[in-house]
Amino acid sequence: MSETTVSYQCPNCGAPLSFHPGDARVVCAHCHTELDAAAIEERYRAQEEAAAKTAEEKEAAANAPDAQWSEEERAAMQVQTCSACGAELVSDANTMATSCAYCGSPNLLPRRFDGMLRPAVIIPFKKTKEDAVAALKKFYQGRWLLPDAFKDANRIKEIQSMYVPFWLFDADVSASATFRAETDYVTETSDETITETRIYACHRSGTMSFHAVPADGSRRMDDNYMESIEPFDFSALIPFSPAYLAGHLADKYDVDAKASAPRIDRRVRTSAVSILADTVKGYHRRSLDGNAQIAKRDGAVRYAMVPVWILTTRYENQPYTFMMNGQTGKVVGSLPIDRRKALRYPLIPALIALPLLYYAIKYIIG
Numbered sequence: 329m330s331e332t333t334v335s336y337q338c339p340n341c342g343a344p345l346s347f348h349p350g351d352a353r354v355v356c357a358h359c360h361t362e363l364d365a366a367a368i369e370e371r372y373r374a375q376e377e378a379a380a381k382t383a384e385e386k387e388a389a390a391n392a393p394d395a396q397w398s399e400e401e402r403a404a405m406q407v408q409t410c411s412a413c414g415a416e417l418v419s420d421a422n423t424m425a426t427s428c429a430y431c432g433s434p435n436l437l438p439r440r441f442d443g444m445l446r447p448a449v450i451i452p453f454k455k456t457k458e459d460a461v462a463a464l465k466k467f468y469q470g471r472w473l474l475p476d477a478f479k480d481a482n483r484i485k486e487i488q489s490m491y492v493p494f495w496l497f498d499a500d501v502s503a504s505a506t507f508r509a510e511t512d513y514v515t516e517t518s519d520e521t522i523t524e525t526r527i528y529a530c531h532r533s534g535t536m537s538f539h540a541v542p543a544d545g546s547r548r549m550d551d552n553y554m555e556s557i558e559p560f561d562f563s564a565l566i567p568f569s570p571a572y573l574a575g576h577l578a579d580k581y582d583v584d585a586k587a588s589a590p591r592i593d594r595r596v597r598t599s600a601v602s603i604l605a606d607t608v609k610g611y612h613r614r615s616l617d618g619n620a621q622i623a624k625r626d627g628a629v630r631y632a633m634v635p636v637w638i639l640t641t642r643y644e645n646q647p648y649t650f651m652m653n654g655q656t657g658k659v660v661g662s663l664p665i666d667r668r669k670a671l672r673y674p675l676i677p678a679l680i681a682l683p684l685l686y687y688a689i690k691y692i693i694g
Contacts, residue, residue, distance in 0.1 A: 415430045445631055450572050451560055464652075489654060493631070494634050497543070497629050498537070501535065503600040503623070507530045507614050542558070634654075648663060
């Protein structure tokens with residue numbers, strides 16, 4: 329007859345618990361806490377019910393009146409679709425993109441705004457276009473092998489302001505982990521140096537809350553780029569109003585909150601282990617010993633817009649993007665090399681040295 333094993337986590341230390349249904353008590357193998365099996369089952373049943381209720385509340389919030397656009401707001405908006413990469417950029421009716429922010433194509437087709445989930449919060453732009461142009465020029469400075477098309481003043485002025493869709497997750501975490509800590513003790517004698525390494529097992533556990541853990545909601549936006557210009561100061565979030573979109577573009581999300589959850593889970597788990605590791609002090613080295621035990625309870629999820637200055641320039645049929653955090657001014661970008669310049673520049677020192685070499689030889693020969 330087969331038996332089914334149900335696994336939970338110890339409420340004291342987070343270590344996994346294993347017991348067979350019907351057993352009266354169970355002892356945590358890690359912290360040796362004796363627990364009532366029925367109480368553990370009831371605890372997790374309550375957590376599952378709470379999680380289901382939270383999911384229902386999130387769905388209801390997404391369909392709430394304030395999460396939808398009014399007819400007046402819809403009429404004042406438009407969508408510009410890139411015929412090359414398919415990006416859909418939202419703007420007010422008076423703002424036209426000069427080129428696609430993602431692929432650099434000038435082929436943008438305006439159409440009627442058909443709606444999207446209305447953001448809950450937004451970080452307004454703090455950095456102006458003048459700030460972005462100055463940052464871009466500084467980024468190009470000293471890059472002698474950069475193609476001339478990138479430095480063209482008219483091209484630089486085409487840098488665009490865009491709100492990028494983000495999901496902001498809150499979560500409460502109970503975490504426990506054991507770290508291997510090492511300390512070296514050196515003893516010197518007359519003829520040798522002896523190093524003794526003492527190894528310690530340091531167990532750490534705790535609870536922590538995470539607020540506004542971000543994940544961008546656009547497939548076309550390079551995650552590495554967005555993480556490079558983080559952090560955003562989410563304490564500056566304010567309730568969304570379409571007025572903040574005036575003169576700017578806004579990308580429509582195509583990665584929903586559910587699809588973003590695994591990425592958030594990884595970020596939260598990594599951060600939780602890092603927080604525990606920071607409490608292991610006074611040793612020469614430390615490392616995680618085995619796997620950390622992480623129990624995460626999901627909290628609120630908010631749909632947000634964050635500000636970015638962006639310019640994508642195509643060179644040899646490849647897009648190269650410069651991006652600046654529209655709140656803090658932090659920049660990131662990729663640049664090509666002009667191969668003709670790369671071949672030409674090594675010849676310049678040789679051409680300069682050639683006459684000098686001629687006169688030097690002439691002087692030596694007499």
